[in-house]
Amino acid sequence: MSAEDNPTTRGAAMAREKLAQAKADAAKRGQLPRREPRRKAGPRRDAGDPQLFGRAIMDLLAERGWERSAAVGGVFGRWPDIVGPDLAAHTKPDSFEDGEVLIIADSTAWATQVRLLARTLVRRLNEELGHGTVTKVKVRGPQNAPRTSGGLRVTGSKGPGDTYG
16 A cells, blocks of 8 residues: 555645645735744733633732732631531631631630640641641630629529630
8 A cells, every 4th residue: 555545644635735725825814823822821901801700809819918818718718628517516716817826616625625636727727828827726715604703793504514714
């Protein structure tokens, strides 16, 4: 079988011929293909041009310096997914400031548990937020423990017995 009789060779020659014809037709119309590679960032947009919503939000966060706050808010919103349902049922993140996350526990037992897990929590939160974002986990237990002294007292229920904070 000669090279001209081979179907693969004939197909490749036909494809080259059709490509050359298409380029010639495009040249006649003034629509030559690009010689330089396309930019990966995409076309530049004017300030008034529409853009994708997600891209607009990311640009706004970057422009205002809110990226870290938004990321922390996202972590606070996904707390059960990050720490698990058991721990999330008894704790909640309260604030983030200067690398320190304040976590509120609903009992002293859970506050102690979070203190024992503090290193693991710092590592897990940094996985979500970026290395070095969280440096310390501070835990606060319940704040409704009965007062031991003072003139004014409210009589009634003392609440759960394990709430000494």
